[in-house]
Amino acid sequence: MALQYSKKLMKHFKTPKFVKRLKNPNAVGEVGNIRCGDIMRLELVIQDNKIKDIGFQTFGCPAAVASSDVVCEIAKGKSLKKAKKIEKDEIIKNLGGMPPIKIHCSILGIEALRKAIKNYEDKESSIMKIKNQKRNK
Secondary structure (H helix, E strand, O other): OOOOOOHHHHHHHHOOOOEOOOOOOOEEEEEEOOOOOOEEEEEEEEEOOEEEEEEEEEEOOHHHHHHHHHHHHHHOOOEHHHHOOOOHHHHHHHOOOOOHHHHHHHHHHHHHHHHHHHHHHHHHHHHHHHHHHHHOO
16 A cells, blocks of 8 residues: 655655755764664754754655655754754644654654754864863863
8 A cells, every 4th residue: 555645745755955965064963763774864054053054865765855854944044942842743744744654754854953963062062171171271
């Protein structure tokens, strides 16, 4: 039996706006799902604690690609604090629904985004520690 995808989901799958490699990303999140084989890489350019640019590469089904695109669409321009609050229900709503068996795809996109933000925050924290150590010498 073929899965029924919404028109919105298929539009994001066929013509994603954010499939790209960024020139100088300062944050990267990579995730995968061993059960279904979906793999996602999400890159961010963060400036002044906001997502200035975002791009993804996803190997997966239509729901995985479409979810990645919508995560990028929603997250671009948001502060890191707001981007971390994006939930699967918002992704699914923006895609006009999703077959229940594919809900994990929406979660994968959010995990990649959160991992990229954590990557950035960890690097920034390390930089701050180094600066503080130099000041205290």
